[in-house]
Amino acid sequence: MNLRQWLVLALLGLLLSAVVQISGHVDHSPPLPPPITPEQQLRQAVSQLDEWFTNHWQTAGITPAPETSDLAVFRRASLALFGSSPSLEDLRAFENDTQPDKLERWIQQMLRDPRFAGYFARRLARSLAGVEQGPFILFRRDRLTEWLEEQLLKDASWSTITRELIAAEGLWTDKPAANFITIARMENEDIDENKLAGRTVRTFLGQRIDCAQCHDHFFDPKWKQHHFEGLAAWFGHVHVTLGGVTDAATDNQPPREFRVADPGKDPEAARIVQPAVPFHPEWLPQHGSRRSRLAAWVTHPNNRRFERAIANRIWGLMFGRPFHEPVDDLPHPENQTHDPLDLLGQQFRKHGDRLSTLVRIIALSKPFRLGTPGSNDPAEQIRQSRLWAAFPLVRLRPEQVIGSLFQAGRIRSVDQNSHPLIRLMRLTFENDFIQDYGDAGEDELIPQAATISQMLLKMNGRFSQELGKVDLLTGPAQVLALSPDDSAIVENSFLMCLSRRPTPQEMLHFQKQLQQARKDGDKQREAVVEDLFWALFNTPEFAWNH
Amino acid sequence: MESLILHRRSLLQLAATPSLSFLLPALNTRAAARRGFERPKSLIVLWMNGGMSQLESWDPHPRSPSGGETQEIHTTVPGLRIASTLPQMAEQMQHCLLIRSVTSKEGDHERGAAFVRSGYRPEPTLKYPTLGAVIVSELAAPNLEIPPYISVAPRLAVPEGGYLGNAWNAFRLHQPGKAVSNLNAPVPQIRQNRRLENLQLLSQNFTHAHPAAAQQTLHDDLTQKALRMMSSEQLNAFQLDDEPSPLKQAYGNTEFGRGCLVARRLVETGVRVVEVTLPGFDTHIANHQGQSSQCQILDPALSTLISDLRQRDLLQSTIVLCISEFGRTPAINPAGGRDHWPAWFSCLIAGGNFRKAAVIGQTPADIPSADPPLPTDPVTVPEICATILDQLGIDSSKELTTPVGRPIRLADAAPSTRLLQ
Numbered sequence: 001m002n003l004r005q006w007l008v009l010a011l012l013g014l015l016l017s018a019v020v021q022i023s024g025h026v027d028h029s030p031p032l033p034p035p036i037t038p039e040q041q042l043r044q045a046v047s048q049l050d051e052w053f054t055n056h057w058q059t060a061g062i063t064p065a066p067e068t069s070d071l072a073v074f075r076r077a078s079l080a081l082f083g084s085s086p087s088l089e090d091l092r093a094f095e096n097d098t099q100p101d102k103l104e105r106w107i108q109q110m111l112r113d114p115r116f117a118g119y120f121a122r123r124l125a126r127s128l129a130g131v132e133q134g135p136f137i138l139f140r141r142d143r144l145t146e147w148l149e150e151q152l153l154k155d156a157s158w159s160t161i162t163r164e165l166i167a168a169e170g171l172w173t174d175k176p177a178a179n180f181i182t183i184a185r186m187e188n189e190d191i192d193e194n195k196l197a198g199r200t201v202r203t204f205l206g207q208r209i210d211c212a213q214c215h216d217h218f219f220d221p222k223w224k225q226h227h228f229e230g231l232a233a234w235f236g237h238v239h240v241t242l243g244g245v246t247d248a249a250t251d252n253q254p255p256r257e258f259r260v261a262d263p264g265k266d267p268e269a270a271r272i273v274q275p276a277v278p279f280h281p282e283w284l285p286q287h288g289s290r291r292s293r294l295a296a297w298v299t300h301p302n303n304r305r306f307e308r309a310i311a312n313r314i315w316g317l318m319f320g321r322p323f324h325e326p327v328d329d330l331p332h333p334e335n336q337t338h339d340p341l342d343l344l345g346q347q348f349r350k351h352g353d354r355l356s357t358l359v360r361i362i363a364l365s366k367p368f369r370l371g372t373p374g375s376n377d378p379a380e381q382i383r384q385s386r387l388w389a390a391f392p393l394v395r396l397r398p399e400q401v402i403g404s405l406f407q408a409g410r411i412r413s414v415d416q417n418s419h420p421l422i423r424l425m426r427l428t429f430e431n432d433f434i435q436d437y438g439d440a441g442e443d444e445l446i447p448q449a450a451t452i453s454q455m456l457l458k459m460n461g462r463f464s465q466e467l468g469k470v471d472l473l474t475g476p477a478q479v480l481a482l483s484p485d486d487s488a489i490v491e492n493s494f495l496m497c498l499s500r501r502p503t504p505q506e507m508l509h510f511q512k513q514l515q516q517a518r519k520d521g522d523k524q525r526e527a528v529v530e531d532l533f534w535a536l537f538n539t540p541e542f543a544w545n546h
Numbered sequence: 547m548e549s550l551i552l553h554r555r556s557l558l559q560l561a562a563t564p565s566l567s568f569l570l571p572a573l574n575t576r577a578a579a580r581r582g583f584e585r586p587k588s589l590i591v592l593w594m595n596g597g598m599s600q601l602e603s604w605d606p607h608p609r610s611p612s613g614g615e616t617q618e619i620h621t622t623v624p625g626l627r628i629a630s631t632l633p634q635m636a637e638q639m640q641h642c643l644l645i646r647s648v649t650s651k652e653g654d655h656e657r658g659a660a661f662v663r664s665g666y667r668p669e670p671t672l673k674y675p676t677l678g679a680v681i682v683s684e685l686a687a688p689n690l691e692i693p694p695y696i697s698v699a700p701r702l703a704v705p706e707g708g709y710l711g712n713a714w715n716a717f718r719l720h721q722p723g724k725a726v727s728n729l730n731a732p733v734p735q736i737r738q739n740r741r742l743e744n745l746q747l748l749s750q751n752f753t754h755a756h757p758a759a760a761q762q763t764l765h766d767d768l769t770q771k772a773l774r775m776m777s778s779e780q781l782n783a784f785q786l787d788d789e790p791s792p793l794k795q796a797y798g799n800t801e802f803g804r805g806c807l808v809a810r811r812l813v814e815t816g817v818r819v820v821e822v823t824l825p826g827f828d829t830h831i832a833n834h835q836g837q838s839s840q841c842q843i844l845d846p847a848l849s850t851l852i853s854d855l856r857q858r859d860l861l862q863s864t865i866v867l868c869i870s871e872f873g874r875t876p877a878i879n880p881a882g883g884r885d886h887w888p889a890w891f892s893c894l895i896a897g898g899n900f901r902k903a904a905v906i907g908q909t910p911a912d913i914p915s916a917d918p919p920l921p922t923d924p925v926t927v928p929e930i931c932a933t934i935l936d937q938l939g940i941d942s943s944k945e946l947t948t949p950v951g952r953p954i955r956l957a958d959a960a961p962s963t964r965l966l967q
Contacts, residue, residue: 130670132656186654198670208671326950329671378757393756436727438704438712441673446949449713449764452693455772456728465732509747513740531737535744540765541752 032097033105042361045347050366052340057389065390068371073103075499077363079396079545080318081110083119084403087413088496107363111356114153114416121148123317127203128165129183130442138182138240140172147176157353158310159299162204166295171244178245181238191239193258197232202328204298206309222332230276233258234294247289304333307345314358316445318368320394320545327445367391372546394545395447397440402433402463405537408497409467410475433463458538468533470526480529486514489529497536585863587898587938588813589681591821592848594870595702596828599884601874602837603629604892605646610911612876615834623903631841634849640903641852641861642896643965647907647921650872650888658871658888663705665931666958672948675708677931678819680956683714684940690816691778693717698805699823709948716821722805723786729776783815784808793854798846806847810854813864827870830883852896861897865934869893876913889918898937899966906964932957933965
């Protein structure tokens with residue numbers, strides 16, 4: 001066969017696949033997720049969590065919103081775990097799955113999907129290294145992210161990951177966890193112990209003690225300046241050599257000590273600060289490098305802060321809003337009665353400190369399955385949302401917007417099996433879009449309002465234009481060409497963009513447009529479909545998680 | 547050929563139906579009639595990205611160990627000499643305040659820029675808004691149909707609203723003098739109307755289902771603003787077609803020069819803050835050549851901007867601030883470059899009620915052997931920010947509450963009378 005014939009064959013294959021998805025027959029779709037084994041089940045944990053919320057709502061005298069549709073829950077899970085709304089291909093397969101434990105099996109399958117590892121790795125890297133460029137050569141965000149992706153793919157323990165990050169030794173290219181340390185390298189070539197201390201407590205213990213670097217914390221009397229200094233001193237020995245990050249002495253010199261120069265005093269007379277922890281020193285191991293001892297203390301099985309911090313972050317990534325806001329400023333656990341973060345934390349510990357446990361319990365819990373605030377009273381809607389008696393309406397983050405736009409412009413899932421050109425296009429689109437749209441930054445779980453620039457970009461920019469165009473092999477073109485009738489065109493378009501079917505009013509509106517255009521020729525019908533996709537891309541329903 | 551632009555009249559016709567009332571634009575447009583002190587004040591920041599060398603610009607020390615190859619020239623202010631790289635600015639110094647003693651402790655680009663742009667040292671747990679974001683959040687501009695805060699910074703991140711929220715981020719202008727990106731509907735008018743009708747139907751359904759949430763999203767409000775901007779006559783401020791060629795040439799045939807001219811037009815239209823960025827000052831290698839070539843771009847643009855504002859009686863109501871994230875080291879490194887130097891650097895301010903023909907601060911000509919001494923009469927960045935806010939009629943001591951409940955003043959210092967006339 002010549003090249004032309006190969007191309008024709010490839011196009012036919014793609015078209016056949018699209019026909020299958022569009023017509024709703026999924027015989028050739030990816031295999032359905034396998035059954036859940038008894039040891040994989042987390043039903044008791046989910047029940048405990050649901051019970052806590054039920055009691056919580058009863059006490060508050062609030063009626064939770066009714067449960068939403070399976071498709072809406074599926075969209076939420078896809079946005080949270082892949083950073084995009086689901087493809088028509090996946091929606092069809094999910095809808096046609098009639099086996100028991102459907103949602104649980106699909107969540108399991110999503111957690112095994114490389115899209116999850118890649119997407120979550122990028123989210124976690126932000127909490128570990130911010131979004132700054134970092135020191136030239138010595139910081140490699142790509143290596144850190146790839147390493148995190150590998151850990152997530154093998155469902156590694158978060159405690160182990162944490163210990164490797166805090167106590168990392170070696171070259172930042174060879175031992176990617178070392179980038180957690182090198183991001184703190186300053187202009188004068190020293191490592192900023194204060195930066196590492198603040199970051200460690202925020203990311204791994206979910207508390208902000210940064211104020212205590214200069215003075216006792218103004219708003220939290222528990223944190224004293226000497227607590228911060230003691231924590232920073234654990235990083236006092238770390239330095240960067242040609243061999244990479246190390247705590248070991250070099251050139252026969254003893255490791256340098258962490259010193260603090262008090263304001264107004266001679267910097268030469270800076271006092272040496274010894275490493276110390278602010279509570280439970282008995283959790284510290286007797287031996288090991290300074291950083292490995294600190295890492296063991298941070299991840300100690302009795303350290304509730306550690307499990308609550310990661311539970312709150314995963315909750316935030318699942319809902320778009322953490323259980324406690326901001327995500328890294330939790331109240332002291334000693335002051336908390338058992339709350340959902342503790343319930344999640346206990347299960348996390350029980351199941352090998354795996355992030356997948358947290359994702360699964362949260363995805364199956366009642367709050368994740370509830371509708372968005374449904375009361376007619378706006379004040380009651382806000383209350384429902386605050387108490388998790390309804391799914392909070394949260395604006396999609398930039399990467400979720402472009403992820404969903406890109407996916408909505410295709411019938412099949414854009415994943416590791418997609419053609420390399422499609423994957424490259426996805427990556428390029430995401431980078432370019434975020435540059436124009438604006439990056440959510442390190443604090444990406446803090447709600448941000450939309451801007452006029454963003455609205456203009458979505459309405460008139462090249463992204464929605466190209467992805468919503470009826471062109472060779474684009475999603476809108478396939479929908480138009482392969483849907484059996486006008487109602488199927490409208491339905492498929494809605495499913496691709498909003499993961500739901502149109503209301504009767506919406507169906508009538510767009511059917512009418514398509515019928516009117518029929519007499520004006522194919523080009524007019526193409527224009528109607530493009531205008532339908534444009535409106536779907538620009539509706540608030542597309543831009544918000546709900 | 548049918549125009550691809552959404553015309554104002556068509557939009558008005560479309561919006562006249564009750565169901566599309568959210569599309570109606572504001573009626574009052576032009577906001578630039580007044581002149582002199584009567585006019586609402588604006589700020590133009592000329593951002594020298596990368597770290598402008600004070601020694602090759604505003605604070606030369608020829609014949610000294612730190613001087614390098616740079617020569618100095620006389621200016622219109624008796625006794626004041628600046629680098630020979632800025633000959634046209636030498637003619638404008640009688641309208642300017644030169645501060646040679648700005649101090650900072652941030653020697654990293656990102657941290658230095660965050661500090662100078664906001665007046666607060668960066669913190670890991672709180673992102674401070676830039677001065678421009680504070681200004682536009684405090685000053686209402688009800689008749690403005692284009693964004694009140696505009697950044698002419700191709701390929702660079704825009705100044706952000708920090709804890710005030712990204713609603714106060716600057717609007718990025720990619721190519722000054724050319725059409726603003728994403729302002730034209732990509733389809734003919736008839737299809738644009740259909741698109742908006744479709745959007746109206748879909749938005750309505752969502753709004754009815756979630757009234758509180760819809761209010762929270764402000765989606766309709768923003769759509770209205772975006773559509774109003776698409777059809778606004780004020781967009782002319784972004785165009786340079788009406789400007790006479792000699793004036794355009796005077797600003798310089800560079801992106802930065804055009805950016806400065808657009809900045810003047812935007813301010814004239816009522817925009818409150820414009821930041822124009824000139825990159826290329828990070829000269830760790832071949833400092834003299836690098837700084838000189840950037841000053842060749844800055845010199846005509848800044849000097850023409852000042853004279854142009856004066857001629858239009860806009861300098862009293864417009865503050866022009868030319869500043870960088872830090873200065874550069876007195877010592878020249880083996881590659882002929884100068885490295886980052888936050889200990890002292892220069893900035894230039896013109897307009898408003900700021901002093902004219904004045905210099906504040908003096909820096910040592912010697913290369914410091916260890917810890918750098920303070921320059922004489924040091925001026926802090928927060929002091930500059932507070933004074934600018936004060937001149938714009940904003941109480942810099944006003945406290946705002948951050949999203950985590952922390953009270954923060956608009957500026958981290960009090961306004962300084964020594965900077966004013």
